[in-house]
Amino acid sequence: MEIRPEDLAKILAYVTVIIIGIIYLFPIFWAFLSAFKYEADIFNPAALIPTRLTLQNFFEPYFKPIFLQWIGNSFIVSAGATIIVILISVPAGHVLARARSKSYRLLSHILIFAYLFPSTFLIVGFTRLLGTLGLLNSYLGVILAYVAFNAPYVIYLVYSYMFAIPVELEEALLVDGYTKFDILKKLVFPLSFPVIVTGVLWTFMQSWNEVLYALVILNSPELMTAPIGMATLQPGESITPWGTLWAFSLVYSIPPLIVFYLLQQYYITGLMRGAIKAA
Amino acid sequence: MGSEKTSVVKGKLSNLLSYDFFAVLPTTLVFVVLLIVPLITEFAYAFSTLTEPFSLGSIIFVLNDPLYLWSFIRTVIYIIIDISIKFLVGLIAAVALRQVKGYKILWGIFLLPYAMPLVPALYVWYCLYHPAWGLINYVARTTGLTSTIINFLGDPSIALYSLIWAHAWRFTPLWMTILLAGLHGIPEEYYESAKIDGATPTRTFFRITLPLIKRYLLLNATLSLIWTSGEFVSIWVLTKGGPANSTHVLGSYAYWYMMAGGNFHVAAAALVCAFPLLLVLMAIFFRILGWR
Numbered sequence: 097m098e099i100r101p102e103d104l105a106k107i108l109a110y111v112t113v114i115i116i117g118i119i120y121l122f123p124i125f126w127a128f129l130s131a132f133k134y135e136a137d138i139f140n141p142a143a144l145i146p147t148r149l150t151l152q153n154f155f156e157p158y159f160k161p162i163f164l165q166w167i168g169n170s171f172i173v174s175a176g177a178t179i180i181v182i183l184i185s186v187p188a189g190h191v192l193a194r195a196r197s198k199s200y201r202l203l204s205h206i207l208i209f210a211y212l213f214p215s216t217f218l219i220v221g222f223t224r225l226l227g228t229l230g231l232l233n234s235y236l237g238v239i240l241a242y243v244a245f246n247a248p249y250v251i252y253l254v255y256s257y258m259f260a261i262p263v264e265l266e267e268a269l270l271v272d273g274y275t276k277f278d279i280l281k282k283l284v285f286p287l288s289f290p291v292i293v294t295g296v297l298w299t300f301m302q303s304w305n306e307v308l309y310a311l312v313i314l315n316s317p318e319l320m321t322a323p324i325g326m327a328t329l330q331p332g333e334s335i336t337p338w339g340t341l342w343a344f345s346l347v348y349s350i351p352p353l354i355v356f357y358l359l360q361q362y363y364i365t366g367l368m369r370g371a372i373k374a375a
Numbered sequence: 376m377g378s379e380k381t382s383v384v385k386g387k388l389s390n391l392l393s394y395d396f397f398a399v400l401p402t403t404l405v406f407v408v409l410l411i412v413p414l415i416t417e418f419a420y421a422f423s424t425l426t427e428p429f430s431l432g433s434i435i436f437v438l439n440d441p442l443y444l445w446s447f448i449r450t451v452i453y454i455i456i457d458i459s460i461k462f463l464v465g466l467i468a469a470v471a472l473r474q475v476k477g478y479k480i481l482w483g484i485f486l487l488p489y490a491m492p493l494v495p496a497l498y499v500w501y502c503l504y505h506p507a508w509g510l511i512n513y514v515a516r517t518t519g520l521t522s523t524i525i526n527f528l529g530d531p532s533i534a535l536y537s538l539i540w541a542h543a544w545r546f547t548p549l550w551m552t553i554l555l556a557g558l559h560g561i562p563e564e565y566y567e568s569a570k571i572d573g574a575t576p577t578r579t580f581f582r583i584t585l586p587l588i589k590r591y592l593l594l595n596a597t598l599s600l601i602w603t604s605g606e607f608v609s610i611w612v613l614t615k616g617g618p619a620n621s622t623h624v625l626g627s628y629a630y631w632y633m634m635a636g637g638n639f640h641v642a643a644a645a646l647v648c649a650f651p652l653l654l655v656l657m658a659i660f661f662r663i664l665g666w667r
Contacts, residue, residue, distance in 0.1 A: 105474065105576070106474055108471075109470075109471040109472075109474035109475055110471075110474075110475060112467060112468070112471035113468075113471050113472060113475050113481065116464070116467070116468050116471070116485070117484075117485070119544075120485060120487070120488055120544070120547065120548065121484065121485070121487060121488075123499050123500070123503055123510075124487055124488065124491065124496075124499055126499075126502075126503075126510060127495075127498065127499040127502055127503075130502070138508070139507070139508045140508065141508050141509065141510055141512075141513035142513070144510075183401075184401040184402050184405065185402070187398035187399070188398060188399045188401070188402035190398065191394075191395045191398040191399050192399065195395060200395070200399070203399060203402075203403065203406075206406055207406075209657075210406060210410055212598070212601055212657055212660065213410075213653075214601060214602050214604060214605030214653070215605065216605030216606075216607055216625075216626040216629075216646075217605055217646045217649065217650070217653065218410070218413050218414060218417060218646075219629065219630070219633070219642075219646070220416075220417050220420055220629065220633060220639055220642050220643040220646060221412075221413030221414055221415070221416035221417030221418075221420070221643070222409070222413040223633070223639075224413070224416050224417075224420065224639065225408075225409075225412055225413050225416055240409055241409075243405060243409070244405055244409035244410055247402065247405055251402060275394070276394035276395075276398075277394060280398070304492060305492050305493040305494070307493070307494065307607070307608045307611065307612075308607050308608065308611075308626070308630065311611075311630075311634075312630075312633070312634065322492075323492065323493070323494040326494060327494070327611075327612070338502070341498065342498075345492075345494075345495035345498060348492060348495065349491045349492050349495055352490065352491070352492055353490055353491060356486075356490040357483065357490065360483060360486070364552065364556065
């Protein structure tokens with residue numbers, strides 16, 4: 097029997113997908129399985145598929161109330177930053193897209209630089225500013241950092257989306273006696289719903305994952321966000337309680353995974369709309 | 376005359392205090408207070424030392440520190456290898472995935488490394504790499520690929536590359552998505568007419584696919600270079616800069632001077648001295664975007 101080149105290409109594609117699946121998905125499965133393994137099995141790679149499973153990692157003495165506190169802290173800073181970012185970005189993106197005057201144009205240029213700028217390179221100046229304002233070791237300090245570094249992208253998203261809404265519609269409403277604030281409430285917010293969802297998803301996930309600023313700003317264990325708190329469990333490699341660490345990682349990973357997979361469509365379309373932060 | 380002038384001033388004032396002004400005011404405040412003021416502060420710290428308010432001491436110190444120069448070079452190595460892996464594996468995955476039945480569902484599943492939080496994703500590789508009980512060493516030994524133990528994160532000659540791989544692994548699904556989105560935007564007719572003309576798949580790829588998504592890819596690649604130049608988390612989670620300082624990059628160098636060394640001036644100087652790198656990358660970005 098002869099193999100046609102099209103079939104060969106198909107077979108090659110399937111083999112490639114399987115190999116990539118093994119490299120990209122199997123490690124995650126293997127690692128998270130540790131959350132349900134006994135300590136002895138975690139440190140024994142021969143027990144790849146364990147014969148026994150346990151939930152004890154979720155009830156270890158390490159799994160203290162402080163764990164839930166860290167998750168809660170992550171929620172507070174991520175939700176806080178997301179709400180502020182959306183509230184300031186939507187009106188700004190709308191006005192900047194419509195404005196003609198020079199000062200507004202200047203602002204949109206600064207916006208692009210702010211959008212490009214990697215946050216790491218501002219860590220010293222930002223920390224010193226928070227020190228002056230007395231905001232070190234506070235939720236607000238971290239929230240302000242996340243607002244500063246995520247707002248430019250969300251404004252940019254709204255800004256570019258505004259060109260899909262006809263200006264004539266807004267002008268007609270103004271003639272009918274609506275105020276610009278009414279337009280924001282009744283037209284801009286509802287119509288830009290898809291990019292707002294993208295912006296929410298983006299800001300929330302970035303804040304949920306962020307390490308450097310949280311690490312520098314937050315010192316008290318009871319204020320730490322989840323990724324920072326986790327690291328305090330990793331003191332030296334021989335005594336790292338990996339079972340507990342993976343149990344905690346699982347709890348920490350579930351909220352963003354749910355949000356991501358529920359809203360995946362918005363994320364992809366946001367991506368199609370142009371360049372996205374791909375660091 | 377006088378009343379005309381005041382009305383002009385009044386007009387300007389009401390213009391200034393219009394809805395537009397209040398709509399951009401919070402954003403402007405965020406930019407000025409949270410981005411421009413820190414930027415100026417950082418420069419002030421870089422151009423001073425612990426004892427002198429105006430001094431080039433910190434700048435001279437970092438430029439003469441071999442560890443700093445190596446951190447700079449490693450940053451460049453990091454971003455280049457990182458984008459190469461993300462792009463190549465992402466491209467292979469994207470092209471292969473489009474041939475497979477039910478690819479939309481697989482696409483979602485393949486996004487898992489990117490959808491999961493960053494720190495656990497890096498812990499996955501910490502565990503895989505572990506010399507004593509890591510899966511990679513176990514598989515390599517039992518299949519007879521190697522007889523020695525590979526210390527991925529403990530061997531100074533390979534630790535940096537192990538880090539880059541872990542980071543690139545996490546972001547490859549995003550690049551696969553960027554590429555799929557780019558490929559998705561190309562009209563099907565182009566491929567049909569190429570097929571009628573008898574073009575080979577390789578030729579079609581280089582003559583049709585690549586030119587059409589070139590600009591989009593270059594923009595995304597430059598963005599990735601810019602943002603990865605501030606990489607810190609993978610170093611902090613996996614090696615803390617070790618072994619023998621062989622994995623420090625710009626971000627981790629500054630962090631350790633700031634937190635462990637307690638010297639904000641040196642940390643600021645380290646970051647400010649890297650600004651030329653950022654500016655070059657940004658210039659490339661604006662060039663591709665078509666700005667003068």
